[in-house]
Amino acid sequence: xxxxxxxxxxxxxxxxxxxxxxxxxxxxxxxxxxxxxxxxxxxxxxxxxxxxxxxxxxxxxxxxxxxxxxxxxxxxxxxxxxxxxxxxxxxxxxxxxxxxxxxxxxxxxxxxxxxxxxxxxxxxxxxxxxxxxxxxxxxxxxxxxxxxxxxxxxxxxxxxxxxxxxxxxxxxxxxxxxxxxxxxxxxxxxxxxxxxxxxxxxxxxxxxxxxxxxxxxxxxxxxxxxxxxxxxxxxxxxxxxxxxxxxxxxxxxxxxxxxxxxxxxxxxxxxxxxxxxxxx
Amino acid sequence: xxxxxxxxxxxxxxxxxxxxxxxxxxxxxxxxxxxxxxxxxxxxxxxxxxxxxxxxxxxxxxxxxxxxxxxxxxxxxxxxxxxxxxxxxxxxxxxxxxxxxxxxxxxxxxxxxxxxxxxxxxxxxxxxxxxxxxxxxxxxxxxxxxxxxxxxxxxxxxxxxxxxxxxxxxxxxxxxxxxxxxxxxxxxxxxxxxxxxxxxxxxxxxxxxxxxxxxxxxxxxxxxxxxxxxxxxxxxxxxxxxxxxxxxxxxxxxxxxxxxxxxxxxxxxxxxxxxxxxxxxxxxxxxxxxxxxxxxxxxxxxxxxxxxxxxxxxx
Numbered sequence: 165x166x167x168x169x170x171x172x173x174x175x176x177x178x179x180x181x182x183x184x185x186x187x188x189x190x191x192x193x194x195x196x197x198x199x200x201x202x203x204x205x206x207x208x209x210x211x212x213x214x215x216x217x218x219x220x221x222x223x224x225x226x227x228x229x230x231x232x233x234x235x236x237x238x239x240x241x242x243x244x245x246x247x248x249x250x251x252x253x254x255x256x257x258x259x260x261x262x263x264x265x266x267x268x269x270x271x272x273x274x275x276x277x278x279x280x281x282x283x284x285x286x287x288x289x290x291x292x293x294x295x296x297x298x299x300x301x302x303x304x305x306x307x308x309x310x311x312x313x314x315x316x317x318x319x320x321x322x323x324x325x326x327x328x329x330x331x332x333x334x335x336x337x338x339x340x341x342x343x344x345x346x347x348x349x350x351x352x353x354x355x356x357x358x359x360x361x362x363x364x365x366x367x368x369x370x371x372x373x374x375x376x377x378x379x380x381x382x383x384x385x386x387x388x389x390x391x392x393x394x395x396x397x398x399x400x401x402x403x404x405x406x407x408x409x410x411x412x413x414x415x416x417x418x419x420x421x422x423x424x425x426x427x428x429x430x431x432x433x434x435x436x437x438x439x440x441x442x443x444x
Numbered sequence: 445x446x447x448x449x450x451x452x453x454x455x456x457x458x459x460x461x462x463x464x465x466x467x468x469x470x471x472x473x474x475x476x477x478x479x480x481x482x483x484x485x486x487x488x489x490x491x492x493x494x495x496x497x498x499x500x501x502x503x504x505x506x507x508x509x510x511x512x513x514x515x516x517x518x519x520x521x522x523x524x525x526x527x528x529x530x531x532x533x534x535x536x537x538x539x540x541x542x543x544x545x546x547x548x549x550x551x552x553x554x555x556x557x558x559x560x561x562x563x564x565x566x567x568x569x570x571x572x573x574x575x576x577x578x579x580x581x582x583x584x585x586x587x588x589x590x591x592x593x594x595x596x597x598x599x600x601x602x603x604x605x606x607x608x609x610x611x612x613x614x615x616x617x618x619x620x621x622x623x624x625x626x627x628x629x630x631x632x633x634x635x636x637x638x639x640x641x642x643x644x645x646x647x648x649x650x651x652x653x654x655x656x657x658x659x660x661x662x663x664x665x666x667x668x669x670x671x672x673x674x675x676x677x678x679x680x681x682x683x684x685x686x687x688x689x690x691x692x693x694x695x696x697x698x699x700x701x702x703x704x705x706x707x708x709x710x711x712x713x714x715x716x717x718x719x720x721x722x723x724x725x726x727x728x729x730x731x732x733x734x735x736x737x738x739x740x741x742x743x744x745x746x747x748x749x750x751x752x753x754x755x756x757x758x759x
Binding site: 279292323 | 511
């Protein structure tokens, strides 16, 4: 990608992070850490890759995105709002009574959400079903499923991985947001999950490892996945939980906690400064 | 009247899928390594391109079905009732029920009539589990003809449906030339004034025999076939409560959470009358031939008749 495109993506991702913080702060709850680690990848997919139309969110031919790590929807809501699926103002009522934006993605009520999710391990199976449907109908849309690294402890992820490989779902790209942290501590301490790349490889996936905050690497991996035939691709993206907000970065405590007023102020000031630096 | 050849409702299910698939190319069938038992193999042979074995991974199968439905297909996902509704309960709730996706779940080998496989496979909880999921339709057809029509109705309905299938070959009692199926509408099989028997699934025909035997003994029992457990036919239940003053339910399911409780909830709220539940009395099954087990559990015609007389004598 050229420099202006890269700059544009960085600015959009910065705005996604600002709206993520806005949502979680107004909700007084939610999951900022994993939202911020996944923000760059979601930004790239929706702004540079996926065939989606905010005016026609149910287009049968659209590309699909399943946020299997559904708790990180604050970032997805920010991406969808900035893309034009609904007004950004909606984000301020995230998790409120009567609000459209639920604590976890709700495909019935939120334009742009392709699958309800939140119970870990389930989204990837639904993504397999969508990819299979495209094969059956001869449609050329692609399906993206974003998983957490901790989520890969769920057995269903591997049931789905077997299925995707067995049925040669090369229109499916699984992206693991590998930020290394989960609620009870580091992923390494809680359940191991060693050699995730080898696990996916042995399940029949093409595996690509990238820096999940480097847009050029994201682009390269997404493009490579599109050229892989007869098997699905897993992109394992090394990320920083809480990326972009200094006091949240790499802190387990920011998995599922909203910032207080002072912390909110600090976070927005930091992100606005990053945006200003990009605009300079 | 119906032919006398016995056929299991699982087989009727497989036949119905093929009939539907002739006209509808959006039907996709999934199984979890039990195609030979759930009889989706009938579909697999006829439409191999639209059949997908998910292996022994029921949770993923339900999720794949949800994704297929989200993309516009009409998936029928089959396994044993125990695994489709028990093992995969949470996938059914969150990936199918919550987004109200157009997924049809078929649970075969329901109830104790599984037979020799014993308690681990004799699911007497599936109706209870599925009842708790908002928006889930629950169908429990009683014979071959009813199953054929139920599967067609499930396809025509846009939303999640659970269909209960039996392993045991049973007689068909419905008249195919004079039968219509509507989701949520019970069918009165026998008129009567003294008591109403409401049955569902495999035990409907057994109840029919019991009710006819009771007529010979001077007991006028009404018999209702409630093939749909949810949404439940309140009208037919309340009418029966008003006109007969007493209801006895019969089901091949735990009396906790099944037909009996669903019926009792309707009467308790609208027109309280005594409701007695005949079914599996909160115990696990065990191995043995299906017909012998039905007799042992009091769910054959003789057992049902005996229990009804006991209940009426104790009122």
